[in-house]
Amino acid sequence: MTKPPGINIALCEFRPDDAWQHVVIAAPEKCRSCREKNCLRVCPSAVFQWDNIPDHPVLVRYRQCVECGACRLACPAGAVEFAYPRGGYGVVYHHG
Amino acid sequence: MISDWFKTKKPRKLPRSPASGPAPAAAPEKFDAIVVGAGPAGSTAAYFMARDGLDVLLLERGPFPGAKNCGGAAVIAEQIHDLFPNFWEEFPYERIVTSLEYWWLNEDSAVTAGFTSGRLAAAPYNRLTVKRKNFYAWLAAKAVAAGAALRLGHRVASVILDDGRTVGVRLAPPQSAAVLADIVVLADGANSLLAEQAGLIPRLSPLNLSLYAKETIALAPETIEERFNLPPGQGAIISLIGHPTAGYNGTASIHTFRDSVNINAGIAVNSFAAGGFGPGDLLARIKKHPRIAPLLAGGVTLEYGAAMIPEGGYHAIPPLVHPGLLIAGDAGSLVNGTHGINLAMWSGRFAAKAAYAAKTSRDFSAAKLSLYRTLLDESFVLQNMRANAKAAALQRDAPYLFDLYSRMLNEAAYLSVRAYPMPIKAKRRFVWRKVTSLQPVGKILADAWRVLKVVKG
């Protein structure tokens, strides 16, 4: 699995919530027949990962999510469920 | 009377830290107004409501105001000066913008235009670049000083409706409590999940929301001033058109901070889906461009990030007024081009006015609160957005415009600048033929006509 170019999430501060996953693929069966796989491209922090093997699931590395909210809008099947992380958790920006 | 009511409410002091919050079993707390989101819209609304004597609770999910926001940014100083006189004396802004440039880019060249003037360096300034952390902190502190209670690390999970009227909000864990209010101002930003989940606005569309990536690159202040040709303390904003957005309509920019620069680029969410590339690719295109790379050379990237901007324009504005609830700022799609901070602040100001009028008459119906929409309609917020309404539609209908004409402009400039062993008349004909081979004359004229119609309104 290669990291798309230009994504520098290693530089972001994250306060990950180990107790609750805020972005999930609620209907993973829809991913099997999904040709677009928009989530893989749209996500600016490579949260969605897939090994190109048809029956394998799309993994959701929610701890590195920057909370932009685009995946929910981009998924043609409406399979992504997104809520903001619990108060105080998640990405923390410092530089504007 | 409003003044008496204000006195009876005032002594109640509210716990500020999440740890000392009330137990969920206790009777829910009640406020005059709850504001969701301590961004420009929310903090401005909270400030003016608190100043006018309302009992205000300002809820922010981040650990500090601005923690969840990135990208840009510059503010139009004069519009904020009207709300908070001489605000630039109260927080550390980055640079006073005295140079505004537009670069139409090809893969390897640039046609540039711009305006630079020391006159822009005098107060009230034209634009100031700001870091969100500093700007949001200042504004939230104003709201607190005026009497609003700010609670950080508090995420609102939903609005509470009673027979169609909003009566409060429910907090997500760990607080998990209900808090009641006569009025809720939703200022939860571009990806306003709360309004959508409550059924108050239609589902957000990937056509109307653009996704931006940003990178902050550290450079010494003197290096920035030398490379961008700036006197000390002054700043530049460069709008990048064409190549950076990979053939899609979108925008890209460079904002100079004191000791760093922010590069930003974005296009509509559905364009990424169609284009087969991601937001990071757009930043890579900018950083690699031969005109831009030298500006950033030797810089150390401090931070990466991404966020959405509602760019649907005037026609994408959802209903903003509901019984007991007002929607302000990005949550209400109040963005003109990529400018949103000033519109957010003014919408917060107008929401506060409508809330105050509702409170004094004890009428929180949509009809009473529609003063908010009236004030927006009469102000620059909706007047400017209405004026640009057709531009947003044009971008949607002719998504190739920016890129194609940037390429043609660069081609024409390149050919004109280059010396050819031919007479001048022949050269003109040659350049014309070359450029029109990119797009037939008929189509150029048709596009020009469409753009003209939009510009002339």
Ligand SMILES: Cc1cc2nc3c(=O)[nH]c(=O)nc-3n(C[C@H](O)[C@H](O)[C@H](O)COP(=O)(O)OP(=O)(O)OC[C@H]3O[C@@H](n4cnc5c(N)ncnc54)[C@H](O)[C@@H]3O)c2cc1C
């Ligand atoms: C890359 C980029 C560049 C930009 N450049 C500029 C620029 O140069 N000039 C300009 O004027 N505008 C710019 N904008 C637009 C500008 O950022 C927005 O228009 C502006 O921030 C809107 O303010 P707001 O208060 O409505 O929302 P936001 O600033 O998004 O604030 C919303 C707040 O609500 C909080 N929140 C959200 N949900 C909840 C919840 N459920 N519970 C509690 N809190 C919640 C968030 O944490 C956040 O603090 C840019 C935007 C981007 C993405």
Ligand code: SF4
């Ligand atoms: S776009 Fe949606 S359906 Fe397709 S793979 Fe991604 S999450 Fe699954």
Ligand code: SF4
């Ligand atoms: S919200 Fe944004 S960063 Fe998070 S998973 Fe979705 S697309 Fe990726």
